[in-house]
Amino acid sequence: MADPNRRTLVKEGASAERTVRELRNQILQGRLLPGEQIRQEEVAEQLRISRVPVREALSVLASEGLLTHRPHQGYFVTKRSPEELAQIGLMLALLEEELARTIVWPTAEVVVELRSLNEDMARLVDASEWVEMVALNHEFHLRIFGLSSLKLVLDEVRRLWMLADAFIAIDYATRERRRRTVAQHERILKALAARSRTRLLKSIRDHRDSTSVGARASMAHHST
Template sequence: MESALQRLRAKVISGELSPGEQIRQQEMAEELGVSRVPLREALNVLADQGLLLHRPNSGYFVAKRAPTEMAQIRRILQLLETELLASIEWPDTDTLDALHGLNDEMRACATQEDWTPLVRLNREFHLKIYSLSPYRLILDEVQRLWALADTFIATKMADMGARLRTVQEHDQLLRCLAARDMPQCLDMMELHRSSTSSGLPPERRAGEPHTTASSS
């Protein structure tokens, strides 16, 4: 089921499946090389995360999202992520190595024709940092919101320059974490959010509240 889930998610975030498009389950199962059971499980996961809509007696459809929805998601993430980052236990050597490994995988993906795995790796990178916080309820909500933000983050990541810049900003954030410098960590994360926001087309930012930070 995991393989079907990741491949289906990639089709949504890359735009191969358009907002509002219906998922034709038999065709999709054949394309992914899986039976209807794991496909249905993957569809249910993506529906729970808000990337798909399930309409009884009609099936599954790619969710449509207005620009103002992403503005709200970014604003909530800004507030919640700051709480998580400010409360983390400093990562040990193994955790820092794992974070460097994720960022190195992103670096390798950044120049590839199929760069879509980078969106998942980017999410895993950030959530691994936030998981160092004891605030589990906040972390659960941030995980949910990151799933909703995938398609918008993919809009930015479609530009190779933005992908490379993201990896470089992660390098800087890792240096701040290794130095155990919380003010610098918070400042770097704010710069990283602003960079992500500037990578989105203007119509994606319509209705955004005035703030120097936008999304991770």
């Protein structure tokens, strides 16, 4: 006979995952704005679930940096100052550059897999629901940076990307920017296939500098 407590835990776990996806999408698409409070009872009512999986989902999103928890007040969509974004962008620029310098060249099979990821992104360029591009973009870049042996540096890049996710997503708000991202990825792929370190570094720099976070890092760098 099935354990009813286990069934409840499985159901709540699935509800928490669905809540994480829904809130993340709303944040990345700008439907929940920086500084806006997330009220547990409203989310539970909207998704027709109990507050238990909502609390779990809010904790997950806070660990990713998309939400900020204030004791005795609740959860709020993380709001970052231009200076903070510039610092995040600057750290990403420095660490990603080092990862790109130290990758081992991928096999032809890996290049094919990376091209498939970019093709998945291309299929979302004209879509109204494009938010999956954010996760695909993560996978594309982290697969490349994962070719480096600098695993601690890679872990830090992952952390910084989570902090910047809502702001990186700004670059997908228009069809033109989504198309530009796919084209820039294609240039990165060509550099990888040609095994040209110079072309790879340039294509990654150009791609990063064209993003909102990258632009802030560039401005911060040139102002010092």
